[in-house]
Amino acid sequence: MTADQFDQVQAEILRRKGMQKYSGVGLFSSIIKCGECGSWYGAKVWHSNDKYRKVIYRCNNEYADGSKYETPHINEDELKELFIKAANELFSEREEILANTKVMMEMVCETDSLDRDLQDSITELNIISEQMQIAIAVNSRVALDQDEYEKRYAELTARYEKSKAKYDDIAEQIESKKAKRELFKGFIRTLEKQDGLMEDFDAGIWSSLVQEVIVKTKDDIRFIFKNGFEVRV
Helix, strand or coil: CCHHHHHHHHHHHHHHHCCCCCCCCCCCCCCEEECCCCCEEEEEEECCCCCCCEEEEEECCCCCCCCCCCCCCEEHHHHHHHHHHHHHHHHHCHHHHHHHHHHHHHHHHCCHHHHHHHHHHHHHHHHHHHHHHHHHHHHHHCCCCHHHHHHHHHHHHHHHHHHHHHHHHHHHHHHHHHHHHHHHHHHHHHHHHCCCCCCCCCHHHHHHHEEEEEEEECCEEEEEECCCCEEEC
Protein backbone atom coordinates (compact mmCIF):
# COMPACT_ATOMS: atom_id res chain seq x y z
CA MET A 1 0.00 0.00 0.00
CA THR A 2 1.39 3.39 -0.99
CA ALA A 3 1.40 6.43 1.31
CA ASP A 4 -1.37 7.99 -0.79
CA GLN A 5 -3.50 4.87 -0.51
CA PHE A 6 -2.91 4.72 3.26
CA ASP A 7 -4.01 8.35 3.68
CA GLN A 8 -7.09 7.69 1.60
CA VAL A 9 -8.01 4.63 3.69
CA GLN A 10 -7.61 6.60 6.93
CA ALA A 11 -9.83 9.37 5.56
CA GLU A 12 -12.46 6.82 4.59
CA ILE A 13 -12.35 5.31 8.10
CA LEU A 14 -12.98 8.74 9.61
CA ARG A 15 -15.82 9.37 7.16
CA ARG A 16 -17.52 6.12 8.07
CA LYS A 17 -17.06 6.77 11.80
CA GLY A 18 -19.32 9.77 11.32
CA MET A 19 -22.18 7.59 10.07
CA GLN A 20 -24.98 6.52 12.39
CA LYS A 21 -24.18 2.90 11.71
CA TYR A 22 -21.50 1.27 9.61
CA SER A 23 -21.65 -2.29 8.35
CA GLY A 24 -18.33 -3.55 7.03
CA VAL A 25 -19.85 -6.24 4.80
CA GLY A 26 -18.84 -5.74 1.18
CA LEU A 27 -17.65 -2.93 -1.02
CA PHE A 28 -21.10 -1.30 -1.19
CA SER A 29 -21.99 -1.35 2.51
CA SER A 30 -22.93 1.97 4.13
CA ILE A 31 -22.74 3.66 0.73
CA ILE A 32 -26.22 3.08 -0.72
CA LYS A 33 -28.96 5.16 0.88
CA CYS A 34 -32.75 4.88 0.65
CA GLY A 35 -34.24 7.94 -1.03
CA GLU A 36 -37.51 7.41 0.85
CA CYS A 37 -36.43 7.16 4.51
CA GLY A 38 -32.70 7.99 4.43
CA SER A 39 -31.58 4.66 5.91
CA TRP A 40 -28.75 2.59 4.51
CA TYR A 41 -29.24 -0.29 2.14
CA GLY A 42 -27.94 -3.65 3.32
CA ALA A 43 -26.97 -6.85 1.51
CA LYS A 44 -29.67 -9.54 1.36
CA VAL A 45 -29.24 -13.03 -0.10
CA TRP A 46 -31.94 -14.52 -2.27
CA HIS A 47 -32.08 -18.30 -2.90
CA SER A 48 -29.09 -18.83 -0.62
CA ASN A 49 -29.13 -22.62 -1.00
CA ASP A 50 -29.69 -23.12 -4.71
CA LYS A 51 -28.22 -22.23 -8.09
CA TYR A 52 -30.28 -19.04 -8.27
CA ARG A 53 -28.41 -17.53 -5.32
CA LYS A 54 -28.22 -13.77 -5.68
CA VAL A 55 -27.02 -10.88 -3.51
CA ILE A 56 -29.19 -7.78 -3.65
CA TYR A 57 -29.18 -4.52 -1.71
CA ARG A 58 -32.37 -3.26 -0.09
CA CYS A 59 -33.30 -0.61 2.49
CA ASN A 60 -32.63 -1.99 5.97
CA ASN A 61 -35.81 -0.33 7.27
CA GLU A 62 -38.12 -1.80 4.65
CA TYR A 63 -40.71 -4.08 6.23
CA ALA A 64 -39.50 -3.00 9.70
CA ASP A 65 -42.91 -1.47 10.43
CA GLY A 66 -44.82 -3.72 8.06
CA SER A 67 -44.80 -1.25 5.17
CA LYS A 68 -43.23 -1.72 1.74
CA TYR A 69 -41.19 1.15 0.29
CA GLU A 70 -41.33 2.46 -3.26
CA THR A 71 -37.53 2.48 -3.44
CA PRO A 72 -36.37 -0.60 -5.35
CA HIS A 73 -33.74 -3.15 -4.47
CA ILE A 74 -30.61 -3.23 -6.62
CA ASN A 75 -28.03 -5.93 -7.31
CA GLU A 76 -24.27 -5.57 -7.61
CA ASP A 77 -24.11 -5.95 -11.39
CA GLU A 78 -26.71 -3.22 -11.86
CA LEU A 79 -24.87 -0.97 -9.43
CA LYS A 80 -21.56 -1.50 -11.21
CA GLU A 81 -23.06 -0.70 -14.61
CA LEU A 82 -24.71 2.45 -13.28
CA PHE A 83 -21.46 3.52 -11.64
CA ILE A 84 -19.56 3.18 -14.91
CA LYS A 85 -22.16 5.38 -16.58
CA ALA A 86 -22.03 8.01 -13.80
CA ALA A 87 -18.23 7.98 -13.55
CA ASN A 88 -17.89 8.46 -17.29
CA GLU A 89 -19.86 11.69 -16.98
CA LEU A 90 -17.08 12.89 -14.68
CA PHE A 91 -14.32 11.64 -16.94
CA SER A 92 -15.87 13.29 -19.99
CA GLU A 93 -15.51 16.68 -18.28
CA ARG A 94 -12.32 15.82 -16.42
CA GLU A 95 -10.34 19.04 -16.79
CA GLU A 96 -13.17 21.34 -15.73
CA ILE A 97 -14.13 19.12 -12.79
CA LEU A 98 -10.50 18.86 -11.67
CA ALA A 99 -10.10 22.64 -11.68
CA ASN A 100 -13.33 23.18 -9.76
CA THR A 101 -12.52 20.44 -7.26
CA LYS A 102 -9.10 21.89 -6.46
CA VAL A 103 -10.64 25.30 -5.78
CA MET A 104 -13.36 23.72 -3.66
CA MET A 105 -10.81 21.70 -1.67
CA GLU A 106 -8.90 24.83 -0.68
CA MET A 107 -12.10 26.60 0.34
CA VAL A 108 -13.64 23.73 2.32
CA CYS A 109 -10.49 22.26 3.89
CA GLU A 110 -8.59 25.42 4.88
CA THR A 111 -7.59 25.23 8.57
CA ASP A 112 -5.42 28.34 9.12
CA SER A 113 -7.96 30.17 11.28
CA LEU A 114 -8.77 26.99 13.21
CA ASP A 115 -5.05 26.35 13.77
CA ARG A 116 -4.73 29.81 15.29
CA ASP A 117 -7.79 29.21 17.46
CA LEU A 118 -6.29 25.91 18.59
CA GLN A 119 -3.05 27.59 19.65
CA ASP A 120 -5.03 30.24 21.55
CA SER A 121 -6.95 27.46 23.26
CA ILE A 122 -3.72 25.67 24.22
CA THR A 123 -2.36 28.91 25.70
CA GLU A 124 -5.55 29.39 27.70
CA LEU A 125 -5.41 25.82 29.01
CA ASN A 126 -1.78 26.26 30.04
CA ILE A 127 -2.59 29.50 31.91
CA ILE A 128 -5.49 27.92 33.81
CA SER A 129 -3.43 24.80 34.56
CA GLU A 130 -0.64 26.97 35.97
CA GLN A 131 -3.15 28.89 38.11
CA MET A 132 -4.46 25.59 39.48
CA GLN A 133 -0.94 24.42 40.34
CA ILE A 134 -0.18 27.73 42.07
CA ALA A 135 -3.40 27.47 44.07
CA ILE A 136 -2.48 23.95 45.21
CA ALA A 137 1.06 25.02 46.12
CA VAL A 138 -0.09 28.07 48.10
CA ASN A 139 -2.69 26.02 49.95
CA SER A 140 -0.02 23.52 50.96
CA ARG A 141 2.22 26.27 52.44
CA VAL A 142 -0.23 28.83 53.81
CA ALA A 143 -3.17 28.41 56.16
CA LEU A 144 -6.04 29.44 53.91
CA ASP A 145 -9.77 29.47 54.49
CA GLN A 146 -10.59 26.06 53.00
CA ASP A 147 -14.07 27.07 51.92
CA GLU A 148 -12.59 29.95 49.93
CA TYR A 149 -9.85 27.70 48.56
CA GLU A 150 -12.33 25.04 47.44
CA LYS A 151 -14.51 27.69 45.84
CA ARG A 152 -11.53 29.16 43.98
CA TYR A 153 -10.33 25.74 42.85
CA ALA A 154 -13.82 24.77 41.68
CA GLU A 155 -13.97 27.96 39.59
CA LEU A 156 -10.61 27.17 38.00
CA THR A 157 -11.71 23.58 37.32
CA ALA A 158 -14.90 24.80 35.64
CA ARG A 159 -12.89 27.23 33.50
CA TYR A 160 -10.45 24.47 32.55
CA GLU A 161 -13.21 22.04 31.58
CA LYS A 162 -14.94 24.71 29.49
CA SER A 163 -11.67 25.56 27.73
CA LYS A 164 -10.87 21.87 27.22
CA ALA A 165 -14.28 21.32 25.60
CA LYS A 166 -13.56 24.26 23.28
CA TYR A 167 -10.12 22.82 22.47
CA ASP A 168 -11.60 19.38 21.71
CA ASP A 169 -14.21 20.92 19.42
CA ILE A 170 -11.60 22.89 17.45
CA ALA A 171 -9.28 19.88 17.21
CA GLU A 172 -12.16 17.75 15.92
CA GLN A 173 -13.01 20.34 13.27
CA ILE A 174 -9.38 20.38 12.13
CA GLU A 175 -9.21 16.58 11.91
CA SER A 176 -12.48 16.52 9.98
CA LYS A 177 -11.14 19.04 7.47
CA LYS A 178 -7.88 17.11 7.14
CA ALA A 179 -9.79 13.90 6.48
CA LYS A 180 -11.94 15.68 3.91
CA ARG A 181 -8.80 17.02 2.22
CA GLU A 182 -7.50 13.46 1.87
CA LEU A 183 -10.79 12.40 0.27
CA PHE A 184 -10.55 15.33 -2.13
CA LYS A 185 -6.92 14.44 -2.93
CA GLY A 186 -7.85 10.82 -3.61
CA PHE A 187 -10.64 11.98 -5.89
CA ILE A 188 -8.28 14.34 -7.73
CA ARG A 189 -5.57 11.69 -8.14
CA THR A 190 -8.07 9.24 -9.59
CA LEU A 191 -9.33 11.76 -12.14
CA GLU A 192 -5.79 12.77 -13.08
CA LYS A 193 -4.80 9.14 -13.69
CA GLN A 194 -7.88 8.28 -15.73
CA ASP A 195 -7.13 8.26 -19.44
CA GLY A 196 -10.40 8.22 -21.33
CA LEU A 197 -13.67 6.62 -20.30
CA MET A 198 -14.06 3.59 -18.06
CA GLU A 199 -15.19 0.35 -19.68
CA ASP A 200 -15.04 -2.10 -16.77
CA PHE A 201 -15.87 -1.69 -13.10
CA ASP A 202 -12.87 -0.86 -10.91
CA ALA A 203 -13.20 -1.19 -7.12
CA GLY A 204 -10.34 1.25 -6.52
CA ILE A 205 -11.97 3.95 -8.64
CA TRP A 206 -15.29 3.31 -6.87
CA SER A 207 -13.68 3.79 -3.44
CA SER A 208 -11.83 6.93 -4.54
CA LEU A 209 -14.80 8.67 -6.12
CA VAL A 210 -18.08 7.69 -4.46
CA GLN A 211 -19.40 9.34 -1.30
CA GLU A 212 -22.84 7.74 -1.41
CA VAL A 213 -25.54 6.47 -3.75
CA ILE A 214 -29.14 7.57 -3.22
CA VAL A 215 -31.79 5.23 -4.62
CA LYS A 216 -35.13 6.92 -5.29
CA THR A 217 -36.68 4.87 -8.11
CA LYS A 218 -35.41 2.48 -10.77
CA ASP A 219 -35.02 5.48 -13.06
CA ASP A 220 -33.66 7.86 -10.44
CA ILE A 221 -30.45 6.67 -8.82
CA ARG A 222 -28.03 9.41 -7.81
CA PHE A 223 -24.29 9.09 -7.36
CA ILE A 224 -22.86 11.67 -4.97
CA PHE A 225 -19.13 11.96 -5.52
CA LYS A 226 -16.55 13.04 -2.96
CA ASN A 227 -16.21 16.47 -4.51
CA GLY A 228 -19.96 17.06 -4.02
CA PHE A 229 -20.76 16.51 -7.72
CA GLU A 230 -24.03 14.63 -8.31
CA VAL A 231 -24.93 12.47 -11.30
CA ARG A 232 -28.42 11.04 -11.83
CA VAL A 233 -28.64 7.83 -13.85
